Amino acid sequence: MIQSKSLGSKVFNAFNIILMSLLSLSCLYPLWYTLCLSVSDKAAANSGKVSFYPVGFSLASYQQIMGDTQFFRSFLISAERTIFGTIFTIVVLAIFAYPLSKSANEYHPKNVIMWIVIFCMLFNGGTIPWYITMVNYGMIDSMIGLILCGGLPVFNLILLINFYRSLPKELMEAAEIDGAGVWTVLFRIVVPCAIPIFATLILFTSVGYWNEYFQGLVLSSGEQHYPLQTYIKQMVVNIQTTNLSMDQIEKMDKLSNQSLDAAKVFIAMIPMLVVYPFLQKYFINGIMLGAVKE
Incomplete structure (x- = not known):
């Protein structure tokens, strides 16, 4: 019984960590995307190629x-x-x-x-x-x-x-x-x-x-x-x-x-x-x- 409770607690904690991590990433991604888009070159920004990282790094903006x-x-x-x-x-x-x-x-x-x-x-x-x-x-x-x-x-x-x-x-x-x-x-x-x-x-x-x-x-x-x-x-x-x-x-x-x-x-x-x-x-x-x- 004690082992089953311990296993259940570990599963619950792991689920919470995963869920909170996903929620945190969902909040951070718009900030990261905005930064990546701001330092990408004209062609990449206009064509929608920017997603998780800058494309064609440029500080022109x-x-x-x-x-x-x-x-x-x-x-x-x-x-x-x-x-x-x-x-x-x-x-x-x-x-x-x-x-x-x-x-x-x-x-x-x-x-x-x-x-x-x-x-x-x-x-x-x-x-x-x-x-x-x-x-x-x-x-x-x-x-x-x-x-x-x-x-x-x-x-x-x-x-x-x-x-x-x-x-x-x-x-x-x-x-x-x-x-x-x-x-x-x-x-x-x-x-x-x-x-x-x-x-x-x-x-x-x-x-x-x-x-x-x-x-x-x-x-x-x-x-x-x-x-x-x-x-x-x-x-x-x-x-x-x-x-x-x-x-x-x-x-x-x-x-x-x-x-x-x-x-x-x-x-x-x-x-x-x-x-x-x-x-x-x-x-x-x-x-x-x-x-x-x-």
Whole structure:
């Protein structure tokens, strides 16, 4: 009996390892394929010969990107939006979630506010009323407009509320007995105890701001104001050869739209791939603690 259980456990573990390995490869392959396509030559990229490895290694796409000023302008717009948007969102979530984590007896408007928040998460007025509102508030071609569009993600708010509820009430009560006010309790007791969930929310929020493209398209009057993902979504390579030298024409002849697009997409992924490992250690604890409602 013991041997059969041991054999069954080994089979189960082997199955899990194989399954997790396949799932991991399915997640990694799109990244690897994008990299391979970006460093393949024009003929291989256009003919669809690139699959698991580069064909006809070429850095022409990356050399072209180095001279694309609009790409780097959009990159800086996205970086600014992600940094300031994440700071704004985390501050708003930290403050807004605290009273909503209290009971209805401690904070009387709690139920009404929660119903309003949930309603806004499930329903919206549509794109046209939203656009008219943004125009009336002067949010076109504005960094503030790009930030405010995602300023209060309700799902993240619910995670933070449930995390706040899981904290021992004795901590807050002891601080209040010592004379601490609401702001002191929040920023010196509650927030330091919530570092894991805040790391998780920072990851969610920064990835959301970095990858969002539709709002940048609607709220921008021209590509000079596009965030990076909007620019990549809208980019069309139009090569004008009339005013180019022979050397430039030879370089353009080696360039493929597909490999160029893949190179831009791969470069756009790098910041999030760099940031994620530093926050990953908090990710599991943060998402589990914030998801359990006591």
